[in-house]
Amino acid sequence: MKTYDAIIIGFGKGGKTLAVELAKREWTVAVVERSEKMYGGTCINTGCIPTKTLIHQAKAAAMRLELPFDRKKEFYRRAVAVKEEVVSSLRDRNYHNLADRPGIAVYTGVGSFVSPDEVSVEGAEGRQVLKAKYIFIDTGAETVLPPIDGLSASRFLHTSASIMELKELPRRLAIVGGGYIGLEFASMYASFGSEVTVFEGGPVLMPREDRDVADSVRETLEKKGIVFRTGADVLSVRDSGGAAKVSWRQTGEGRVGELEADAVLIAAGRRPATEVLNLEAAGVKVDSRGAVIVDDRLRTSNPNIRAIGDVKGGLQFTYISLDDYRIIRDDLFGAAVRKTGDRDPVAYSVFIDPPLSHIGITEETARRNNLDVRVNRIAVASIPRMRTIGETDGLLKAVIDARTNRILGCTLFCPESSEVINTVAVAMKSGRTAAFLRDFVFTHPSVSEALNDLFV
Ligand SMILES: Cc1cc2nc3c(=O)[nH]c(=O)nc-3n(C[C@H](O)[C@H](O)[C@H](O)COP(=O)(O)OP(=O)(O)OC[C@H]3O[C@@H](n4cnc5c(N)ncnc54)[C@H](O)[C@@H]3O)c2cc1C
Ligand SMILES: NC(=O)c1ccc[n+]([C@@H]2O[C@H](COP(=O)([O-])OP(=O)(O)OC[C@H]3O[C@@H](n4cnc5c(N)ncnc54)[C@H](O)[C@@H]3O)[C@@H](O)[C@H]2O)c1
Numbered sequence: 001m002k003t004y005d006a007i008i009i010g011f012g013k014g015g016k017t018l019a020v021e022l023a024k025r026e027w028t029v030a031v032v033e034r035s036e037k038m039y040g041g042t043c044i045n046t047g048c049i050p051t052k053t054l055i056h057q058a059k060a061a062a063m064r065l066e067l068p069f070d071r072k073k074e075f076y077r078r079a080v081a082v083k084e085e086v087v088s089s090l091r092d093r094n095y096h097n098l099a100d101r102p103g104i105a106v107y108t109g110v111g112s113f114v115s116p117d118e119v120s121v122e123g124a125e126g127r128q129v130l131k132a133k134y135i136f137i138d139t140g141a142e143t144v145l146p147p148i149d150g151l152s153a154s155r156f157l158h159t160s161a162s163i164m165e166l167k168e169l170p171r172r173l174a175i176v177g178g179g180y181i182g183l184e185f186a187s188m189y190a191s192f193g194s195e196v197t198v199f200e201g202g203p204v205l206m207p208r209e210d211r212d213v214a215d216s217v218r219e220t221l222e223k224k225g226i227v228f229r230t231g232a233d234v235l236s237v238r239d240s241g242g243a244a245k246v247s248w249r250q251t252g253e254g255r256v257g258e259l260e261a262d263a264v265l266i267a268a269g270r271r272p273a274t275e276v277l278n279l280e281a282a283g284v285k286v287d288s289r290g291a292v293i294v295d296d297r298l299r300t301s302n303p304n305i306r307a308i309g310d311v312k313g314g315l316q317f318t319y320i321s322l323d324d325y326r327i328i329r330d331d332l333f334g335a336a337v338r339k340t341g342d343r344d345p346v347a348y349s350v351f352i353d354p355p356l357s358h359i360g361i362t363e364e365t366a367r368r369n370n371l372d373v374r375v376n377r378i379a380v381a382s383i384p385r386m387r388t389i390g391e392t393d394g395l396l397k398a399v400i401d402a403r404t405n406r407i408l409g410c411t412l413f414c415p416e417s418s419e420v421i422n423t424v425a426v427a428m429k430s431g432r433t434a435a436f437l438r439d440f441v442f443t444h445p446s447v448s449e450a451l452n453d454l455f456v
Contacts, residue, residue, distance in 0.1 A: 001129050001130070002030070002105075002128070002130050003132065004028045004029055004030045004105075004130060004131070005022065005028045005132060005133065005134065006019075006027055006030070006132050006133075006134040006135070006136065007029070007030045007032065007111075007119050007130055007132040007134075007135045008029060008030070008031045008135075008136045008138055009119060009135070009136070009137050009138065009277070010032070010033065010041070010138035010139035010273075010309075010311070011031060011033035011038060011040060011098075011138075012041040012043075012138040012139070012308065012309045012310070012321050013041055013309060013318045013321040013325075014138055014308035014309050014323075014324040014325035015031065015138030015308055015309070016031070016041065016098060017322060018136060018308070018325045018328060018329070019098055019104055020097070020098070020101065022103075023101050023102070023103035023104050026103065027103065028103050029103060030104075030105050030119075030132065031104060031105070031106050031107070032107045032111035032121050032130075033106065033108055034108070034109060034111070035108070036108050037091075039091050039092075039094050039098075039106070040091050040093075041094075041138075042310075044087065044090045045087055045091055045161075046161035046164070047160075047318070048318055049086060049087060049090060050087050051160070051164070051184060052351060053079075053086045054079055054083050054188055055187070055188050055191075055353070057075075057078075057079035057082060057083070057192075058187075058188045058191035058192050059191060061079070061191050062191035062192075062353070069169075069171065072169060072192060072193035073168065073169045075192070075193075076168075076193070077167055077168075080167055107121045107123065107128075107130070108123050109121040109122045109124070109125075109127075110123070110276060111277070112276055112277050112278040113135075113277060113278045113279060113281040113282040114129055116281070116282045116283055116302055116304070116305070117131055117132060117133060117135070117304070118130070119131075119135065134304055134305075135306075136305070136306050136307070136308055136328070137274075137277065137305065137306070137311055138307070138311065138321070139274065139311045140272075140273050140309060140310045140311060141270035141271055141272050141273055141310035141316055142270060142271060142272075142273045143159040143160065143161075143270055144268055144269045144270060144271050145266055146176065146234070146266070146268045148176070148234050148235070148236060148237055149235060149236035150237045150238045150239075151236075151237045151264075153239075154237045154238070154239050154244050154264060155239060156237070156239065156243065156261060156262065156263050156264050157264055158265045158266070159266055160181045160185065160265065163185070163265050166263065169192055169193060169194060170262035171194060171262050172194065172197075172243070172260060172263075173185075173186075173189050173194045173195070173196045173261060173263050173264075173265060174197050174244070174246045174259060174263070174264045174265070175196065175198045175199065175265045175267055176199050176234050176264065176265070176266050177200065177201075177266065177269065178198045178199075178200030178202070178205050178206075178228065178230070179267060180267075180350055181265075181267035182198055183198070183206075183217075183221070183350055183352050184351050185265055185267065186198050186221060187226070187352035190224040190225055195225065196225070196226045196227070197226075197227040197228075197261070198226060198227070198228050198229065199229045199232040199246075199248055200228065200229065200232060201231070201233065201234075201268075202230065203230060203251070204230055205217070205218055205230055208362070209356075209358070209362060210362045210397065210411065211364070212377075212395065213356070213397065213413060216394060216395050216413055217413060219393075220354070220393040220413075221352060223393070224353075229248065231250055231251040232249070232250060232251070233249045233250075233251050234246060234247070234248045235248055235256075242262075243260045243261060243262055244260070244262075244263075245258055246258065246259045246260075246261055246264060270310065270316060271289055271291075272289065272290045272291040272292065272310060272311045272312070272313055273311060274286055274290045274291070274292060274311060275290065279292070283301060283305075284300045284301055284302050284307075285300070285301040287313065289313060291312055291313025292311050292312045294306070294312045294340075296339040296340045296341055297328075297331045297336070297338070297339060297340075298312070298327055298328055298331075298340070299331075306328055307324075308321055309321030309324055315348075317346070317348065319346075320343075320346065324340075326338060327339065327340065345360045345409075345425075345428065349417060349418035349421060351418065354380075354391060354393065354414050354417065355413075355415070355417045355418045356411070356412070356417065357411070357412045357413075357417035357418050357420070357421035358411045359421055359425050359428065360407065360408050360409030360410060360428060361399055361408050361409040362399065362411065363375045363399055363409075365409075366408065371408070372401070372402045372403055373402055374399075374400045374401075374402045375397065375398070375399055375400075376398045376400065376455065377396070377397050377398075378454055379394075380392055380393060380394035380395060380396065380413070382453075383447065383450045384444075384445045385445040385446055385449070385450075386415065388445055391415050394413040394414040395413055396411070396413070396414060396450060396454050397409075397410065397411045398455055400455070404433070405433040405434050406433055406434075407424065407428050407432070407434055407437070407455070410428075412424075414447060414450075415447060416447040417447075419447075420447050420448050420451070423437075423448055423451065424437070424451065434455040434456075435455070436455075437451045437452070437454070438451075438456050439452070
């Protein structure tokens with residue numbers, strides 16, 4: 001049996017960064033990844049990088065609205081090829097960054113616990129068992145397939161990963177779920193030229209956002225031709241001829257509808273990938289959703305086993321997985337002061353067109369909690385930079401403590417918001433008040449300078 005100082009199960013963001021850190025400190029490390037197509041993890045192969053490459057390509061496609069569908073298909077095919085090139089080069093780099101480093105061995109196979117310090121790896125070359133004192137679980141999350149009649153048998157069924165492998169642009173795309181993935185793919189495929197319908201089970205789109213923001217997002221996406229069915233219960237998906245027939249019912253009403261689609265994308269959430277890990281053998285506890293239970297330093301119920309990233313539930317972002325690595329580094333080698341709670345508030349961006357970005361609390365949360373706040377709102381059309389690029393949909397909002405002038409929250413639905421929100425985050429994290437952004441000298445004409453007007 002091969003023995004290492006540490007085993008990392010899963011090639012995710014935090015795990016691969018930790019592997020390098022440990023190797024630099026002369027630990028021996030085994031990294032176990034179930035698929036050779038996943039070196040580098042979800043972000044590189046099926047998540048952030050391929051989606052954002054395609055979204056960038058889709059933006060260019062949207063400028064050619066007049067093209068016939070056949071030409072749009074051609075454009076899409078080329079975009080998928082660009083995406084594949086980007087992904088394969090990053091995957092290769094990720095693999096070699098670990099595998100070529102002294103002290104790190106990459107194993108390709110499914111990892112599962114045999115005992116608290118032993119992990120079995122089942123791969124093409126058979127089964128082997130590895131042993132280590134420290135084990136880190138970084139296995140990420142997997143698509144949830146809702147129990148829709150006929151869905152799993154449909155040849156038109158796609159996950160966010162498989163749809164990006166399609167070389168043929170679907171003329172009609174049905175999306176089940178109107179969360180991050182549903183909205184990003186709806187926006188992207190509508191820009192490429194697909195007719196997109198989104199079925200969201202909840203009564204409203206984006207329930208956590210303020211209604212004026214969610215309404216603005218909906219209106220903007222509807223202008224791209226996307227049809228939203230909220231409060232929709234998808235009853236069945238059946239293959240019929242060359243398409244899928246999607247049947248749905250409006251919740252609480254008898255109204256039933258049917259729609260034909262050339263592809264059905266399931267975007268109804270992702271759950272922690274713990275099913276095959278045999279965590280009981282390691283004394284690692286999970287919650288009712290299968291998420292590994294951790295303390296605020298990411299230790300599981302077995303103190304020598306820690307969990308990183310999506311597998312522990314909560315926020316599913318690459319930068320959270322990376323920050324998990326920092327917490328573990330601090331706990332193992334530093335002052336042991338970092339905790340999961342100290343990264344709040346965490347900003348996020350939904351990469352629709354234009355992107356929606358948010359940090360802190362919303363106006364509705366502030367009102368619900370009777371906070372004494374000032375809420376500022378400006379229309380994107382009033383920002384000179386937006387006029388220069390001719391993109392005037394959207395709005396910006398700030399929630400400010402009326403007494404102390406502290407920034408409590410900010411929502412930006414505008415071009416470049418995924419960059420600009422980081423400026424707001426830095427101001428919030430460093431304890432600056434709204435006056436700091438109100439008076440900051442920004443370049444002109446830029447999107448950032450709108451913060452001068454937003455934080456008055
Ligand atoms: C379509 C999509 C778009 C996204 N876009 C963004 C975005 O724009 N920005 C953002 O911040 N986040 C985005 N995310 C979320 C982000 O990708 C994840 O939060 C992040 O990649 C999680 O990293 P991780 O460290 O938890 O593990 P992952 O990167 O998920 O890595 C887990 C790895 O473990 C492997 N594995 C699983 N089980 C086993 C096992 N038993 N044995 C061996 N290996 C195993 C998997 O194959 C995988 O490679 C997106 C996700 C998706 C699906
Ligand atoms: N830009 C980003 O950072 C980014 C992009 C994509 C994904 N992600 C991550 O990936 C995770 C998963 O994304 P997701 O969109 O799959 O999940 P999600 O939780 O964001 O959204 C799922 C949506 O599907 C709906 N839903 C669930 N079951 C349904 C059903 N049977 N019929 C209709 N609607 C149903 C839910 O009400 C919800 O609105 C996110 O939590 C996010 O953290 C991040």
